[in-house]
Amino acid sequence: MLLASREGRRRVNVPMPSSPKPENRGPRPLSEILGDLFASRGYGRLQAVGELEGAWNRAVGEPDCRQTRLGGVRRGTLNVTVAHPGLLEDLATFRKPALLEALRKEAPGTPILDIRFRVGPIDPPARPKD
Secondary structure, eight states: OEEEETTEEEEOOOOOOOOOOGGGOSOOOHHHHHHHHHHHHTHHHHHHHHHHHHHHHHHHOHHHHTTEEEEEEETTEEEEEESSHHHHHIIIIIIHHHHHHHHHHHOTTSOOOEEEEEEOOOOOOOOOOO
């Protein structure tokens, strides 16, 4: 391809745009586009976290779920902060196998291999403004 310059015409190699690959030609299904968007924005991860929190609350039960806070899952281990040592002992010693089974059943999107408990501060639920 020839391009004009101030000194006159000279030959310049300009790469030509390559044609799209056969699999990328034409319109894409909306489901594929939305799937790519959700993956890039992290919506799937948010849904998995919500699913895990719901499964945890159902497995632990109402009085105790307010005294625990879920942390992240790292290498298959769910980190849970517990309000006091008595509850930690109960969950870790007596209820851990049942909790693992319930989480695996109700939150299959997040693979949980183990639960690690620690004592720490639990943020109280936000109160509605008057």
